Amino acid sequence: MDKLFKALNDQTRRDILELLKAKERTAGEIADQFNISKPSISHHLDILKQAGLIEADKQGQFIYYSLNTTVVDEFLKWLVQLTPAAKKHKTVNNAKRSYI
Numbered sequence: 001m002d003k004l005f006k007a008l009n010d011q012t013r014r015d016i017l018e019l020l021k022a023k024e025r026t027a028g029e030i031a032d033q034f035n036i037s038k039p040s041i042s043h044h045l046d047i048l049k050q051a052g053l054i055e056a057d058k059q060g061q062f063i064y065y066s067l068n069t070t071v072v073d074e075f076l077k078w079l080v081q082l083t084p085a086a087k088k089h090k091t092v093n094n095a096k097r098s099y100i
Contacts, residue, residue, distance in 0.1 A: 004075060007051035013044050017067065020054060024066035
């Protein structure tokens with residue numbers, strides 16, 4: 001989860017995720033949207049990959065990047081479990097089971 005927070009802690013990486021929300025793109029297509037060097041974009045893409053937020057698919061000479069929402073889904077499930085309503089629901093379910 002630390003890698004997820006590190007990846008989301010940067011505005012450029014969040015902007016890359018927004019770009020990939022619409023469709024998969026190559027690194028060059030992504031880099032064209034920013035006013036930073038291509039090596040910097042590659043670094044951001046690497047951090048996003050390490051966090052599991054994007055996937056890379058090599059097709060010929062190009063690598064296409066796309067969103068991987070599985071990590072976000074898992075994070076949201078974990079986050080919901082921290083809420084008081086989730087704890088109350090879990091306690092009620094456990095109490096019901098103990099009487100059965």
